[in-house]
Amino acid sequence: MDAKLRAIYDAEWEWRQGEYARVKEGDRWVQGDRFSSETAEAQARRLAYWTDVLKQLDAIPMDQLSPEEQVNAAVFRQSVWENAKGLEYKTYEAPFNSDTFFWGGLNPRAGFATATGYRRFLGRMADIPRYFDEHTVNMRAGLARGYTVPRVGIEGRDATIEAYTVAGEANPFYDAFRTMPASIPAADQAALRADALRAIEVSVVPAYTKLLTFMRAEYMPKARTTIDAYSLPDGKQYYQDMIKVFTTLDLTPEQIHEIGLKEVARIDADMQKTMRETGFKGTFPEFLQFMRTDPQFYAKTPRELLSYVAYVTKKMDGKLKESFNLLPRYRFTIRPVPDEIAPIYTSGRGGLESCLFNTYDLPSRPLYNLTALALHECIPGHSFQAAVALEAPDRPDFRRQTYFSGYGEGWGLYTEWLGTKLDMYETPYEEFGRETFEMWRAVRLVIDTGIHTKGWSRQKAIDYLASHTALAQRDVETEVDRYISWPAQALAYKLGELSLRKMRAKAEAELGTRFDQRPFHDAYLALGSVPLPVMEAKMEEFIAAQKVRLAKPDKNPS
Template sequence: MKMPHAASLLAIAWLAGTAPAALAQTAPATNAPAAQPTAADLKLKALYDAEWTWRQKEFARLPGSGRTEGGADDHLPSVTAATQQRRYAYWSDILKQLDQIPDAQLSHEEYINKAVFKTSVWENATKIKYKTYEAPFNSDTFFWTGLNPRTPFSSADNYRRYLGRMKDIPRYFDEQIANMQAGLKRGYTVPRVSIEGRDKTIEPFLAAGTDNPFYKAFAAMPDTIPADQRQAMQAQAQALIRDAIAPSYQKLLTFMRGEYMPKARKTIDAYSLPDGKAFYQDQIREYTTLDLTPQQIHEIGLKEVARIDADMKKTMADAKFQGSFAEFLEFMRTDPQFYAKTPRELLSYSAYVTKKMDGRLKDTFNNLPRYRFTILPVPDEIAPIYTSGRGGLESCLMNTYDLPSRPLYNLTALTLHECNPGHSFQAAYALEAPNRPAFRGQTYFSGYGEGWGLYTEWLGTKLGMYETPYEEFGRETFEMWRAVRLVIDTGMHSMGWTRQQAIDYMASHTALAKLDITNEVDRYIAWPAQALAYKLGELSIRKMRAKAEAELGDKFDQRPFHDTLLTMGSVPLPVMEAELDRFIQAEKAKAAAGASGAAQ
C-alpha cells in the first residue's frame, strides 16, 4: 500500500473552483424543511415528473420499470431527424423553465434534484444540438449490439416484448442508416481508423437460424413458462430471425462496407468536426461535469503520469527485477506465468477477487445492497474489439478473447473497478437507494460513476486486495492508463497528436497489452472526452476523502463516508463535493457533541 505523495496532493488541488457556473454554489443555508415543500419545490417536482414520463415513452421504456429486465417496451425508440429535433425543442424549453425556479427557494433535497435534472437535460439537448445521432456508434459501443439480452428473461411477458422489439429492427436500422447518410454529407462521421474491423461485429447476426445471437434467450427459456407458449415463441423468434433480423443486419453490413466506411473521415480530432472546438469543450463538460479547458486537463495528466511513473518504478524494485523499466514492461507483457490458459481460469480469477472483496465489504460500508450480479465472458460477437471488462447491474463482463492479451495481474484492479465494489455493486446500491424521483435512479454521470470505479482500485490497497508486487504493478498500470488518457485525449482532439503518437505514449508508460492499447486509443478517437471522466472523478473523490481524514482525524470512518457517497446516487462532481462537505461538517458536529457529553 502506498500513501499519497506530496505531488499527488498537488495534483488534486486543481479541482477547487472548476465547477460549471450553474452548479458551483452549494445549497442555500436557508432552505425550507423537506417535510414542507415550498412552492418552488412543487413546481420543480411537477416539471421533472412530467419530463420523466415523457422521456420513458420517448425511449420505449415501461413506466416505473427502472433498469431491470422488464423495462424495455415492445418496440424500439424512434431516432429520425424529425424526432430528434422535436426532443431538442422539448428539452430546450425544459431548461428555460428550470431557469425560472430560484435555487434559494428550494429545499436541500430538491436543490440536488434540480442540479441532477438540469445537468441531465442539458446533456441530452447538447447531443442533439451537435447532431451526434448522425454518428450513432463508436469503436466499442454500437447501436446494432446489445439488442439481444445477455441472460434469458424470467417471464413470458418479457419474451413477448422482446419479440416485438425484434420485429421493429428493420425500421430502427433504416432510421439509423438515414442519419448516418446525413452525417456523411456534412463530414460528421466516426473516424475511419477507429472503426476498422468493427463491421465484423455485424457478421454473427447474419445467421438465419438458431445460431443467431438473438435466439440465445429462447434456447434457455425458463420452465415456469408453459411448454406450448415456449414452443410458439421459439417458432416466432426463428421466423423473425429469418425474415427480419438477418436481412436487416445484411443491409446494414452492405451499407457499412460499401458506403460508410469508405467515406468516413480520415481525420481523428474533434476540432476538425463542424464547430469542433465548441463541441469538444461541451464533450468535456458532459463527461466530467467540470469546466476545465483541454490545456488544463493535459497539464493535470502530465503531473499524474510523472507521479505514477515513480510509483511503478518503486514497485519494479520491490519485485526485485534486474533490468530497465522498458525490459520490465516487456517481461510483464510476455512471461507465461501472468496469463490464463483457458477462459475459465481467467473468469475464476475474477470470481476469486469478487469473493475476497465480499469479505471486506463490512469494513467498507455500513449498508450492503441485496441485488447480486453474475460474471460472464464478453459475448463472442464483440469480444475482439471490446474493452477488457465492463460491469453493470445484471452482470460483470470479462473479456476472454485472445488470452495472451489478458494478463492476470491486471484482474484484481479490473474486477474491483467493474464488479465489486465498483460498477456492479454501485448499480445495486443505486437500485436500493432512498426513495427519490424516478429520474435519479437512472441518471448516470461518467465523472461520478467512473470516478468511483477508479477510486475502488485505489481502495483495494487499503483492504489488502493486492497480493503480489505484480498485482500492485497491475493496479498502477491501470491508474497510469487513466492518467495517460488525460494527455492522449486532449492531445489528439485539441493539440494535433497523431494516432501513432498516442499509441507510443501509452505503450511507453503502461504494461497494457498491445491489443488493449490499440483498442483504447481508437476508443478515445471515436468517443471524445469520455475517457477524461475516470481520473478527474477519482481525483475529486480522493480529494474529499483526504479532506475528511484531515478534518476528522481519528474520528474518520470510511464506512459512512462511502455510504454517503453511494447513497446520493450519480450526481455532478460539484454536487458530490458539496454533499461530502455536508457529511464532514455533520461528523465534526457529532464528534463535538460526543466530546461535550463525555466532559459532563
C-alpha cells in the same frame, strides 16, 4: 417552488419514456415492443422539448428550493442539458463509436421472466429493419456534412455485425429463447421459439445484412480520415461541451492536459518503485516487455481467467464490512464477453446483473491486472454501486436512471486504490497492475486532449500509452481508437477519482484519527449519480456533520 420543480421533472420523465418506447410495468419502466424513433424529425422534436424545459428551469430560483430538491434540480438540469447538447450537434448522425454500437446489445444477455417479456422482445426484433433504416438515413446525412466516426476508429468494427447475419438458432438473438422459465407452459415456449426463428429469418438477418453492406460499401470508405474533434463542424466548442457532458466540470483542454502530465509523472515514480520491489534488474521498458510476455502472468484457459476473477471478488466480499455499513442484497454473476463482440471489446465491464471479462486472445489478458479490474467493475465498483442504488433513499424516478461518468467511473477507479488499504494486492506484480491501470487513466487525460486539440497522431498516442503502462498491445490500440472516436468520454475516470480522493483527504484531515471510511463511502453512494460539483458540496456537508457528531461527548463510555 419544490412543487413547481417536481411538476417539471415528473412530466419530462414520463414524456421521455414515451419518446424512447418504454412501457410501465408495475412501478418501473421497461423496454416495450418497439425501438425509439430516430428520424431527424423526432430528434428535432426532442430538442425543442428539452430547450423549453431548460427555460422553465431558468425561471425557478434555486435558493428557494429545499436542500433535496436543489440536488434534484442540479441533476435534472445537467441531464437535460446533456441530451439537448447532443441534439444541437446532431450526434445522432454518428450513432456509434469504436466501443459502443447502436446495433449491439439489442439481444439480452439472459432471457425474460414472463411470456410478456418475450413477446415484447419479439416485437423489437420485428422493428429492427425500421430502426436500422432510420439510423442509416442519419449516417448518410452525417457523411454529407463531414460528421462521421473517424475511419481508423471503426476499422474491424463491422465484424461485430456478422454474427447476426446468420439464420436459425446460431443467431445470437435466439440465445434468450434457449432456456425459458418453467412458469411459461411448454406449448407457449414452443410457440415463442417458433416465432423467434421466424423473426430472425424475416427481420433480424435481412436488417443486419443490409447494415453490413452499407457499412462496408458506403460508410467506412467515406468516413473522415481526420481523427481530432477540432476538425468536426464547430469542433472547438463541441469538444469543450463534451468535456462538460462527460466530466460535469468546467475545465479547459489545456488544464486537463496539465493535470494529466502531473499525474503521469507521479504514478511513473510509483511504478519504478514497485518494479524495484520485484527484484527485476533491467530497465523500465525491459520490465514492461517482461510483464507482457512472461507465461507466468497469463491464463491458459478461459476458465482459469474467470476463476481468478471469482477468487478476487469473493475475497473482497470478506472485506466489505471494513469499508461499508450498508451492504446491498442484490448479487451479480461473472460471465465471459460474448464471442461475437470479444475481439474488439474491452477487458472487462460491470453492471447490476453481471460482470463481463474478456477471455478472447488470452495472451493479451494478463492476470496481474485482474485484481484492479475486478474491484473496479464488480465489487465494490460498478456492480456493487448499482446494487446500492436499488436500495437508495426514495427519490424521483429520473434520479434512478441518470448516470454521470465522473461520479460513476470516478468511484470505479477509487475502488482500485481502496484495494491497497484492504490488502487486496497480494504480489508486487498485482500492485504494478493496479498502477498500470491508474497510469492508464492518467494517460487518457494527456492523450485525449492531445489527439483532439494538439494534433497528436494515432501512432503518437499508441506509443505514449504503451511506454507508460504494461497494457497488452491489443488493449493499447483498442483504447486509443476509443479515445479517437469518443471525444472526452475517457476524461471522466481520472478527474472523478481525483475529486473523490480530494474529499477523502479533506475528511481525513478534519476528522483525524476518528475518520471512518465506512460512513464516508455510504454517504458517497447514497447520493446516487450526481455532477461532481454537487458531490463535493454534499461531501463537504457530510464532513461538517461528522465533525459536529464526533465533537459531542460519548453518553455511554466503556
